[in-house]
Amino acid sequence: MNTPTQPRLRLYALALHLYPSAFRARYADEMLSTARLEYARSSHPLRFTAPLAADTLRSLLREHLRAAKPASPSYVAAFALFFSFLLIGVSVVSQQFLRHRADGMPRFIAGLYSTPMDEKSEPYRKQLVAHDLTGPKHEISSPTFLNNDNPNSDQIFAILYDAAGHALTGNATLHGALPQPPSGIFNEIRSGDIDEVTWRPEPGIRLALSGHPMPNGGFVVTGQSLAPSEARTARLNSILRWMWLFAMLACCFLALFARRNTRSPTV
């Protein structure tokens, strides 16, 4: 292939290297020769360049698709299996991530209650003031509380318990009474086995609880509704299901395309 001197043709000669090697070896000289004649014939450089660029992009894509070996059905099946497990993995990991994220703010608030105030924790005093345990109380069973997706401490409740695990005071009620988690939870908090737990006081209510022992032998338990986090998980799972469906349809298409390509060439 003789290198042209005109910059546009030189660029086109370079673009010809992007074609599949067999196609390039067979037609590159003819294509460049045709482009040369076309350039000499064109009345305006843009009238030559724009259609040639569009045609080159289209045909590059077409020739690479033609040159691509059809996907073997076994490779397609392997990919479908791999992609399915990948999406299941993404779903499980994201579900765990969102669940653990729901523990973050309750753990933080419980930590503020259970440790004495010092200079470092002073900036966070406002958070505790917002959790005035003698002020208005959240009703945990209300939809307003359950579905509160406000990303600050407004959605967190805090309850103080004595050493025996009896509720003393708090800024949340469950059907008018201070919530009373199972007593086993307090033993585990005291022994340090757990500090976060999912509590389901009744159907439709799931709470992320964080408990810390207090210096006086009692406990502080903070928590928030898991409904917003579970709604996010459901939305993500819905997206993953659609991705899986599209991927499986694409796999079916590829498998059919492979069978068709092995049967008859088309014009």
Next chain:
Amino acid sequence: MSSPTAFKDHLPLTPAVFAILLALADGEKHGYAIMLEARQHIAMGPGTLYGSIDRLLASGLVAETGFTDDERRRYYRLSALGHQVLTAETTRLAQSVKRARSKGVRVLTRVPESRS
């Protein structure tokens, strides 16, 4: 010798392929000459032209007849199968035109240019 159904497998033709076969209907031509004539029907650049020619050679509708001295110009001609396919496609299109006319669709002397 192609079987009676062989040429039907290639129908309907894409506009680019039809234009190329039509350009070769009156004798062998080199690529640029094919492109100039095909452009009377459809916009076509070197990539589309040689990609289509490659597929036509592979499917046996077109055959190569030789090179010019400097071997940069190949000449192409219609094969017997190509003739059959072109005839069948022209017949198909003529029947479509006939049906359109019977439904009152006017045939203009010149195709109006589309507004961009």
